[in-house]
Amino acid sequence: NGFSLTSSQRKQLLQSPGGAFGSCRFKLPDDIKHPIYKRCIEVFKAHNIRYFLYNGGGDSQQTSLKIAQASQYYDHPTHCIGLPKTIDNDLPVTDTCPGFGSTAKYIAVSTQEIALDVVSMHQTSTKVFIFEVMGRHAGWLAAASALGKKNKQDAPHLILFPERTFKSEDFLHQTASTVRRYGYCIIVTSEGIRDAQGNFISDANQTDAFGHTQLGGVAAYLSNLVVSELKLKTHFAIADYLQRSARHIASKVDLDQAYAVGAKGVELALNRQSGVMVTIKRLSNANYRWTLTQTPLSRVAAKERKLPSKFISANGYGITNSARTYLHPLIQGEAYPQYRHGLPQYLAFQPEFVPKKLPDWNDPDV
Amino acid sequence: NGFSLTSSQRKQLLQSPGGAFGSCRFKLPDDIKHPIYKRCIEVFKAHNIRYFLYNGGGDSQQTSLKIAQASQYYDHPTHCIGLPKTIDNDLPVTDTCPGFGSTAKYIAVSTQEIALDVVSMHQTSTKVFIFEVMGRHAGWLAAASALGKKNKQDAPHLILFPERTFKSEDFLHQTASTVRRYGYCIIVTSEGIRDAQGNFISDANQTDAFGHTQLGGVAAYLSNLVVSELKLKTHFAIADYLQRSARHIASKVDLDQAYAVGAKGVELALNRQSGVMVTIKRLSNANYRWTLTQTPLSRVAAKERKLPSKFISANGYGITNSARTYLHPLIQGEAYPQYRHGLPQYLAFQPEFVPKKLPDWNDPDV
Structure with missing residues (x-):
């Protein structure tokens, strides 16, 4: 098939960012009787696809669950395994999600x-200085900015979490007093902070010179x-x-977990499991020990895990020792990836698709 | 004095970013008879300062030149040596500036x-995707974004240089046709691109929700x-x-040059030179060989070197082989810096100042 790689390409792929097989933003319909599921299973049947491994966050686990349900409904038993993977780290049950640690x-x-x-x-x-990081609904990444902070005077001085309401007066007060005390102020903000009305702060500055929506x-x-x-x-x-x-x-640690989670997914599928997501389970904090286990997709599908309150410091602008x-x-x-002539040797992977076996199909909704 | 470091601190300093001795944005007056120069030389005399090494770009070399002139004018011979250091890489004469390569x-x-x-x-x-990099007047950093580009279809597809007038219609045309051809378009822009009237593009979007100037x-x-x-x-x-x-x-390469440039500056000062800047001279491109030499500060003070036309491709959106x-x-x-527990061991250097010998002085201009 089109996805075979040489061993040197496999090695290169291991050290390359991005999704080698591609990625998508595609939400399947709620109704399992929707014709898209029928088509999907017809494709599975035509190509004799019996295993479906799919990685991502809560929405992607929802997709895996839907495919698992459709394969039962249309009587084409497919082993559907979800793999956690999101830099947002917002999946429940699993200790962490590959992508987050890096x-x-x-x-x-x-x-x-x-x-x-x-x-x-x-x-x-x-x-x-203001450093904007990802995290539309959960402040895991913003929290990580404080990992190098040893003393109160170290950066970051203020972290803005989506879990806390942004109050501009208090923010300005904290910023001014930090500058008075230390001479400067380093602020890390999640992209998704909101005001007391629940509106994204980034929406406050909406209109550009053309009168169109501002993405700033x-x-x-x-x-x-x-x-x-x-x-x-x-x-x-x-x-x-x-x-x-x-x-x-x-x-x-993140790379090791990503690899292990993928391997475990294959193992579960070959062991004829389905409808589960691989999870990472923490065994100890000291010399971080972890193992892999599994959870039903229904426990993680379309769910998100926010930063627990005990991880956010009392004033709302920092992290606690438990975080x-x-x-x-x-x-x-x-x-580190391997470098050649000053640059990492990343693989730009071009998957070749197997030839189509079924005639074209048009989604009735599009 | 206050600047002695242990050998382990020196090692750590070598692998830390930022300016350990501090940095400033301070423009000295043109008139060498301005009282600030008199005060400056009085401080030099009081502390028996005979060597003045100062690093930075064109404006900093101007500062070094002024201090050299003032020390002659007030008859306190000081060995003033300029050291190139700017990520903008826009100093003339020297092959490159430490900071740029990294x-x-x-x-x-x-x-x-x-x-x-x-x-x-x-x-x-x-x-x-649009990636904004520094370079208010010169496109050296934007040009570097293309170093990993091997084929026409590789990123970046468009580079916007301050040396070329930004024309929105042509930019949109190029972007649309790139997306049609490859499915996506990666754009790297210098922060300092300007329109046909010479206005910064970033000024076009000036007013925020408060009616104040936008810094976006x-x-x-x-x-x-x-x-x-x-x-x-x-x-x-x-x-x-x-x-x-x-x-x-x-x-x-950049780190080696930074260290060598500093050492050469000390050597020149001890050899009683003054009014010169250390320069890097390229001896060969193949297996990049370089040596250090010097140039009068007057040749580099307040000057800037833009990207030469032969470095920009014919359509204005890419770089040439000579670049x-x-x-x-x-x-x-x-x-790589040394890591400990997952983080680089950077030195947060706190210089202690020697006790003041002269009474306070107030700049008459402030």
Whole structure:
């Protein structure tokens, strides 16, 4: 078939970011009788597909569950296995999700680096730096920014979590008092912070020069707020895809788990399991020990796990020791890709598709 | 004195980003008879300061030149040596500037990583990605984004240089045709691109919800433009300080040059030279060989070197082979910092100042 790889390509694939088989944003309909499921199983039958392994977050587990249900409904037993994979780390049951540890490491390292830059120049230039990271509904990644923080005066000074309501007056007060105390202030914000009415802060700055919807990040909004209200010089960075594709600074623990989770998925499928997601179970914090187990897809499908309250410090702008204890093992170990002439040897994978066996089909909904 | 370091601290300092001695944005007056110069030399005399080594870009070399002139004018011979150091790489005479190679490497690697992320999901999600990098007046860093590009279809597809006028119609045309051809489009933009009237594009989107000046980046502006005019899903990242503090992915060549440039500055000062800047001279492209020499500060002070036309491809959106030949050696070699418990061991350096010998002084201009 079209997916066979040489052993050197396999090695290269192991050290490449992105989804080699592609990725999608596609929501299956709720009704299992919808014709798309019939078609899907017809395709499975035509190509004799008996195993379906699918990775992603809560929505992707929902997809796996639907496929498992459809394969029963249309009487084509398929072994459907969900694999956790989301940098957002917001799946329940599993200890963590592959992708998260590496992104967390990138954010923890970058926050320290940015802070050293700001420290060097704060006396005559930038006083406030805002670093926007992903996390539309859960603040796991923002929390990871504090992993390099040892003392109160270390960066980040303020973390803005989607789990906490953003109150601009308090934010400005905290920022100003941090600058008074230390001379500068490093802020890490989740992209998904909201005001008391539940509106995304990034929506507050909606209209561009054309009168069209503005996509600008929260960081730009917060930066404007600090400039306008506190008259302090600011800079900001928006990490966006930089954070989730930064294979060059991946966590070894994360890579090990990603590989093990995939292998376990294959094992479960070959053992004729279906309708389950592989989960990582933490056995100990000290010298982080973990094992793999499984959970019914129904327990994780379309669910999300927010940062628990005990992980957020009393004032709402930092993390607690229990958050550190949880997060710390996940960023351990460096696993550099191989470099050639100064650049990582990433594989740009071009999957070849097997020839179609069925005639074209048009989704009646499209 | 206050700057002595243990050997382990020195080692740690070598692998830490930021300016350990601090940095400033401070422009000295043109008139050498301004009282600030008199005060400055009085401080030098009081502390018996005979050597002045100062690193930075064109403005900093101007500062070094002024101090050299003032020390002659006030008859306190001081050996003033300029050291090149700017990620913008825009100093003339020297082959390159320490700081540039590492930032260039970060940008080249990040562009490849982002592209693999977009490739995986472009069929059902993000079609256009915009990556904003530094370079207010010169496109050296934007140019470096193409170092991983081997074929026409590889990222980045469009580079926007400050050396070329930004024309929105042509930009939209190029973006749309790239998406038609490859399915997606990766764009790298310098922060300092301008329109035909010479206005910064980032100024076009000036007013925020408060009616105050907007600091938002060019990337947000371009993203809005693509969404509005082409109806394509976009994402963008703004690297800002991330790019210039990313010690975790520094270029070995760059670090070697930074160290050698500093050592050469000390050597020149001890040899009683003054009024010169250390320069790097390229001896060969193949197996990049270089040596150190010097140039009068007057040749580099307040000057800037833009990307030469022969480095920009005919359509204005890419780089030429001569650009590659120049840039390629500067990103060679990895020089990872030491990690402990998952994080680099960066030194947060707290310089202690020697006690003041002179009474306070107030700048009459302030």
